[in-house]
Amino acid sequence: MISSFLHPLTLGISLNFSLEPLWHDTGIPLALMGMFIVFFALIFISMFISRLPHIMAVLDKYLPQAEQLLNPPKPREGEISDEVIAVIAAAVSEALGKPHRIIHTRELTSRDMAWPQQGRWQIQTSHIPQK
Template sequence: MSMVMIAEASTSRFAPLFLETGFPLAIMGMVVVFMALTVLILIISSFPFAMRRLELVFPESNHHGAKPKKQSQPAPAVSDDGTIPAHILAVIAAAVAETESGPVRIVRTRHLTTSELAWTLEGRIRHHASHRLQTRNR
């Protein structure tokens, strides 16, 4: 075979790649996909702006359909006469005593017995069984 025939055979074999179904189609497909992704990004990033606008238009609107709970005021930490109540003083004293008790030291460790392992295993089995999904008939 001459070189001309080899060149013609190789160009005819790869001709579909350069015509309407090859690289031009692949490039056009990638352009369309990236344009669609860009539009999707713009739509999703506009959601916070749209929500702020909706809250300005409908400020009393409740989006979940539930009645809003009335929030109770917490008890003041200082009473009217300027003293701290006894129950708050007890909590503060317990926190100070705990921080000043020094470092904690592990005195002893032991392996679980077989009966303790059985209880642990039973608890795990029941916990996992409570999360089992219901099967649906299809």
């Protein structure tokens, strides 16, 4: 059985194997050029990222509004920020099913919270714990 594998098969096919195509247009020189381009691009990207803080410092001199966009003014004491008002408007619109406009906002005081606190107290004390 092993001896049958050692005999060459004659099917009339001749194979010519050569490493010569690897050295022409589509072989190793093309692969090396591709690797060179990739490494050059990676070096360029890493140099750009390392210089980015300096580039941003120069841009801040010519574009001072960019700092104002990144750091918006803080709302005054007792005021609600625009972002919170936008979230409240979205929540109201979602809850009611149609868009609404917020006209006035203010923080609740302890006087405003008296009725809800009393209601919670009554609900929580209405049950007698069993021993």
